[in-house]
Amino acid sequence: MTRFGEDWSRGFRDLILEAGVRALEDCGLSGSEIEALYCGTMASGALVGQEHAGALIADFMGLTPIPSTRLEAACASGGVALRQAYVTVASGVHDIVVVGGVEKMTDVPTAEASYALGGAGDQEWELFMGATFPGLYALMARRHMLDYGTTQEQMAAVAVKNHANAAKNKYAQFQNEITIETVMKSKSVASPLKVFDCSPITDGAAVVVLAPLEKAKKICEQPIEIVASEQASDSIALHDRESLTKIKATEIAAKKAFERAKLAPKDIHVAEVHDCFTIAEIMAIEDLGFVKKGMGGKATEDGLTRIGGQVAINTSGGLKGCGHPVGATGVKQAVEITWQLRGKAEGRQVKGAEIGLAHNVGGSGATAVVSIFRKVW
């Protein structure tokens, strides 16, 4: 992956190229061995005027004439690209497949980016009416506070933990630790969410390489198996949801993924979950089954999701600390889990991590992808 952040010196294509070269170097493959390419990007049309990103990337990575396809599911674009590549390897149509995710978000004014990102929700019923994404997640936060007594300090604890992790990750956008007070005193964005409850606008790219397991074992010394990758959908507008305090698509995708992997939440040592807002991480750890519904805030406050706790959540720093180049996030999660299972996560390493999970959400929860990874050497 690239170092995430505000990158004024490089464009969309430079970012994915850098991540791509690093991924190929890591596995020691040459471009001529790659059979297909999938790329997640959410809003390259609105953010850099570039659609048709699949072909662009194949071109700039020197991989033409292989099939190269862009996938999009808002902030879950990287996750669906990863899953579709996994399905493709399973089909036998292609063996060695590169999956990238990329977003260049800082080339347009923030208001323009906000409008583009609003397209992740229901344009007619939400965006057109003035609902921004912080606004939508603020509704979820308010309801979670009302139903379960979740506090703003508990949400702040998510940001504090994730900044602490990011501070140990040289690829993270933010490298500074913060305190509960930093969050509580920061400017309100959409009450009860404050600036430090929100993930940032980020430029970045991430790439992984997939192959059938037996082939992967020959290619690299530390292959990671994707034991499951499941995806689910829900109504795109909040007003049609069964509940405002859970992401039903996460529950469904997680249930299927655990079943396919023959594993349970207690088996997971390390997980990257979708914390676009602090309340989103609290809901995620509940919906994924790591803690009981309603207990996500308290669990975070009690340190259960820290490195060394019951389950290490967002060791990369998550979307909050590591940054959130939307299309890249789902692939970056796979990169972090790979580093963790390989014991290469440096100062943020989870000891003995053998099984990891990545959880990527699109929009306010209309898409969720849950993938489970296992060390196999």
Next chain:
Amino acid sequence: MTRFGEDWSRGFRDLILEAGVRALEDCGLSGSEIEALYCGTMASGALVGQEHAGALIADFMGLTPIPSTRLEAACASGGVALRQAYVTVASGVHDIVVVGGVEKMTDVPTAEASYALGGAGDQEWELFMGATFPGLYALMARRHMLDYGTTQEQMAAVAVKNHANAAKNKYAQFQNEITIETVMKSKSVASPLKVFDCSPITDGAAVVVLAPLEKAKKICEQPIEIVASEQASDSIALHDRESLTKIKATEIAAKKAFERAKLAPKDIHVAEVHDCFTIAEIMAIEDLGFVKKGMGGKATEDGLTRIGGQVAINTSGGLKGCGHPVGATGVKQAVEITWQLRGKAEGRQVKGAEIGLAHNVGGSGATAVVSIFRKVW
């Protein structure tokens, strides 16, 4: 599919819903039997402010919580969605899969749509420098005229044939026949291309349903087998291409598709090819191997590509006559081929059609998808 055209009364979601309901009615399946959804749309973000179209469509078709994914490859978005759904069925991960394509293009001014469509080429090297899509194809047309003596009248013959076919298709945007003179006297867009050399701006949607062959035979009386679906990429900017007079990605995808299908161009009875401009159809029939390189113009003028000719090209009316809602086009091609192989193409039926081909191009040729279909009952 929906009737293609300028549709002022309905929105993006209404179009795909109508096509989706028709497809499910056609095969007699209920929504609960659908396991996954793929949707091609090129620029819903720029054209209707809506990204995350996969989830939106699952929602409005009442198909949540199934996985639903948007794919994009410019004007080949429908083609890549079809191919990815085919790969997914082949993987065994999902059996019954719905593939849609949709674009609502008339909700923004034409200049805005043109800019969005320009994102199908290289934003930095082409669009930003002022090259529009008619401009890019005009370069190809000029070179084809220079190298092979292709004439403007031969290009006009493509439009005349495709309008004649469209006039027999109740789903087509244009239902009027035209003459060579109509084309030759129409306003210049980017010389030598005139208004009637260009496909129109169109609203529309198309949907097909895929299943493993044995299952499809149980579900419907007239199943069509996809015997091959291949995709290739090329440099996104024209200036990096090997040649301006062919689409290399078409050549490569076609070669692979014919190999996999164990068929040759002469075996094809009916083909939908990507005629975004008249010159594009001339190059397509050459690159697909239906006629020798350089002979596409003459073959068209001589009537070899008419219904009843050597191979019937664009019986639907093609992009020129039937219309070109970009994300829908690749799926519409599959719909037309299905109708042809089922003998249900009414006044434009190709007698005894048993094998068909669909050819979908993204941008100026950086993506091409070629699929071959066979009647199997």
